[in-house]
Amino acid sequence: MRTSFIKKEGVQGWLMILPNTLGLLLFYLIPIGWSIILSLFKWNGLSKMKFIGFQNFGLLFSDASFLYSLRNTFIYSIVVVPLIILFVLCFGVLLARDEIKGVAGFRTLYFLPVMTMPVAAALIWKWLLNSRFGLVNKFLGYLSIPPINWLTSPAYVLPSVIIIGIWLGVAYDLIIIISGMKGIPGMYYEAADIDGASGFRKFFSITLPLLTPSLFFILITQLISCFQVFDTVSIILGADPPGSLWNAACSVVMNIYQNGFVNFRMGYSSAQSFMLFCIVLLITLVQFKVQKKWVNYA
Amino acid sequence: MHRSKTNIAVSYFLIILFGLAMATPFVWMILSSFKTEVELMQTPPSFLPRHYKLTNYLTIMQSIPFLSFYLHTIIITVIRTLAQLAFCSMAAFAFAKMHFKGQNIVFIVLLTVLMVPVQMILVPDYIIMRTLGLVDSLWGVALPGMFSAFGMFLLRQFYMSLPNEFLDAGRIDGCSYFGVFRRLYLPLSKSALISLVIFTVMYSWNDYLWPLIISSSDNSRVLSVGIALLQGQNRVYYNELMAGATMATIPVILIFVFFQRYFVQGIALSGIKG
Numbered sequence: 001m002r003t004s005f006i007k008k009e010g011v012q013g014w015l016m017i018l019p020n021t022l023g024l025l026l027f028y029l030i031p032i033g034w035s036i037i038l039s040l041f042k043w044n045g046l047s048k049m050k051f052i053g054f055q056n057f058g059l060l061f062s063d064a065s066f067l068y069s070l071r072n073t074f075i076y077s078i079v080v081v082p083l084i085i086l087f088v089l090c091f092g093v094l095l096a097r098d099e100i101k102g103v104a105g106f107r108t109l110y111f112l113p114v115m116t117m118p119v120a121a122a123l124i125w126k127w128l129l130n131s132r133f134g135l136v137n138k139f140l141g142y143l144s145i146p147p148i149n150w151l152t153s154p155a156y157v158l159p160s161v162i163i164i165g166i167w168l169g170v171a172y173d174l175i176i177i178i179s180g181m182k183g184i185p186g187m188y189y190e191a192a193d194i195d196g197a198s199g200f201r202k203f204f205s206i207t208l209p210l211l212t213p214s215l216f217f218i219l220i221t222q223l224i225s226c227f228q229v230f231d232t233v234s235i236i237l238g239a240d241p242p243g244s245l246w247n248a249a250c251s252v253v254m255n256i257y258q259n260g261f262v263n264f265r266m267g268y269s270s271a272q273s274f275m276l277f278c279i280v281l282l283i284t285l286v287q288f289k290v291q292k293k294w295v296n297y298a
Numbered sequence: 299m300h301r302s303k304t305n306i307a308v309s310y311f312l313i314i315l316f317g318l319a320m321a322t323p324f325v326w327m328i329l330s331s332f333k334t335e336v337e338l339m340q341t342p343p344s345f346l347p348r349h350y351k352l353t354n355y356l357t358i359m360q361s362i363p364f365l366s367f368y369l370h371t372i373i374i375t376v377i378r379t380l381a382q383l384a385f386c387s388m389a390a391f392a393f394a395k396m397h398f399k400g401q402n403i404v405f406i407v408l409l410t411v412l413m414v415p416v417q418m419i420l421v422p423d424y425i426i427m428r429t430l431g432l433v434d435s436l437w438g439v440a441l442p443g444m445f446s447a448f449g450m451f452l453l454r455q456f457y458m459s460l461p462n463e464f465l466d467a468g469r470i471d472g473c474s475y476f477g478v479f480r481r482l483y484l485p486l487s488k489s490a491l492i493s494l495v496i497f498t499v500m501y502s503w504n505d506y507l508w509p510l511i512i513s514s515s516d517n518s519r520v521l522s523v524g525i526a527l528l529q530g531q532n533r534v535y536y537n538e539l540m541a542g543a544t545m546a547t548i549p550v551i552l553i554f555v556f557f558q559r560y561f562v563q564g565i566a567l568s569g570i571k572g
Binding site for chain 2: 007009010012013014015016017019020021023024026027028029030031032034035038045090091094095097100103106109110111112113114115116117118119120121123124125126127128130132133135138167170171172175176178179180199224227228230231234235238253256257260261266269270273274276277280281284
């Protein structure tokens with residue numbers, strides 16, 4: 001007997017994957033290819049596209065604004081990621097212990113940043129870091145530290161963005177670390193107690209090695225998201241910042257946005273985003289290579 | 299296991315100290331949203347507002363079309379979440395439990411989306427939306443986010459962990475594959491679906507760069523873009539901005555309160571599965 005066309009497994013399978021596949025194809029896969037092609041053209045989005053070979057990529061290395069953004073993004077990532085990991089480990093050790101009463105309630109305090117929209121978080125911090133009325137400078141004042149122009153001095157604007165990045169990132173990764181710490185079997189600690197191991201010894205010999213898969217995940221995902229930082233930088237810099245501030249804090253994605261959608265240099269913007277993709281891919285590949293040396297999979 | 303009392307006391311002290319430090323910006327946002335302009339600028343700063351009046355909230359709703367931004371954000375988030383739930387779960391089931399020609403190649407090709415930074419698709423997607431006439435429309439904002447390689451992968455991993463027996467049993471009873479999926483597997487995947495809902499809602503609610511590009515007027519602006527614009531205006535009143543920020547955060551807090559278990563599980567799950 002012939003099964004009808006619609007009843008075949010192959011037909012039904014294809015029908016079920018069709019919507020998501022078409023959507024991803026149209027809005028993600030084709031655009032990715034298109035973006036790579038666009039990077040070889042000069043185009044303002046309206047006029048005829050002009051093929052210019054690798055000129056856009058050559059331009060990248062003489063474009064001061066892009067080089068500044070690359071430097072800022074590197075500094076941002078290199079400072080934010082290790083500090084997040086450090087904080088997350090400290091907080092995790094405190095919060096993963098269920099024998100402390102009420103710890104679940106306290107965790108909520110630490111998770112608050114996860115619930116804050118990054119744009120809103122940047123605005124909150126802009127108010128906190130306000131040089132005259134901000135809480136941060138008030139607090140520093142009690143420690144007899146003179147007020148700092150967090151948002152208006154080129155030396156401090158990037159650190160401001162870094163503080164926000166850490167605040168937002170710690171909360172999210174803390175959730176991952178706490179569940180990682182709770183996944184470590186209690187018998188390891190009991191055995192260590194019998195041997196009379198100190199708290200520090202237990203942390204460095206049990207907790208840390210067994211957490212390396214979670215730490216690896218945090219490292220990979222945080223590095224990728226740090227290299228794509230945009231929301232907070234754009235709010236901190238605000239509309240039309242002075243050149244010195246822009247150079248001190250703009251990120252690569254800010255440059256991509258600026259070139260693509262403010263200056264309408266869409267080919268050049270595509271070349272920048274392709275560069276970003278290559279950098280992120282390279283860093284991720286290196287991470288996966290290096291992980292064999294330090295990540296323990298039980 | 300015995301811990302000394304000082305150890306516990308020190309732990310409590312540190313937990314509260316760091317917890318307050320982490321929570322301060324959030325608490326300060328809410329407190330500032332109730333203060334008057336004068337209270338904001340006084341030295342030394344007042345901690346609690348003198349009156350809890352909704353003046354700032356009312357002002358911000360009148361100074362920009364805040365409520366319509368709010369509505370846009372809700373509509374877009376609902377569209378994206380429902381679409382991802384339907385499309386990702388169907389595709390995930392087909393990839394996990396069915397066998398058909400070309401499925402492996404399609405799956406791997408779709409996963410490449412996960413490796414590419416979203417910035418690469420901005421210019422082409424903008425051109426696509428312009429061609430479709432969807433610039434500055436709610437569909438234009440919502441569309442790319444209605445499809446997800448991440449969601450598909452997350453659910454596929456979940457369906458892989460469910461047994462095949464239901465499929466065989468359902469097939470013998472004359473159910474179509476889609477029927478088996480809808481009646482048997484979909485109800486079983488509730489926890490994974492809730493995780494996906496939480497991720498999609500958070501992503502969609504917080505999304506800033508794409509709406510910034512695709513919206514050119516109040517017809518399609520969402521909250522994130524709306525409150526960002528507010529601070530670009532000449533005089534910035536931080537009490538009003540904080541009222542806006544508070545309102546933008548309330549829905550996510552509600553989700554956290556009601557779905558705390560799934561919320562934490564979902565994020566932890568993403569850490570385990572990668």
